[in-house]
Amino acid sequence: MTKTNKHLAIILTATLFLGACSGLSNTQQRVLSGGAIGTGVGVVGTAVTGGCVTCGAVIGGAVGAGAGYLVDQHEKGKLP
Numbered sequence: 249m250t251k252t253n254k255h256l257a258i259i260l261t262a263t264l265f266l267g268a269c270s271g272l273s274n275t276q277q278r279v280l281s282g283g284a285i286g287t288g289v290g291v292v293g294t295a296v297t298g299g300c301v302t303c304g305a306v307i308g309g310a311v312g313a314g315a316g317y318l319v320d321q322h323e324k325g326k327l328p
Contacts, residue, residue, distance in 0.1 A: 255291075262287075274323075278316040286312015 262284070272280065290308020294301050321327045 275317065275320045278320040279313050280316070282316020282319070283309045283313035286310070286315065 287305045287309035289312070290304035290306070291301055293299075293308070294304030318327065
């Protein structure tokens, strides 16, 4: 399996898992979508710059999930 096919398989699997997430609270949805977006940005950013793709995915996912949680708390009026 080539590197491109492996990345495509990972992306398709992640999409299927995310599509199956129904019945989540608003907080859970925002954290999950933030993590998914962050992971995607991390993967693309490190792939373009020639860095560690796995590291970019993990760091991007963590930052995205944290940002999703902060956005949720802001929307609820718990943060300024």
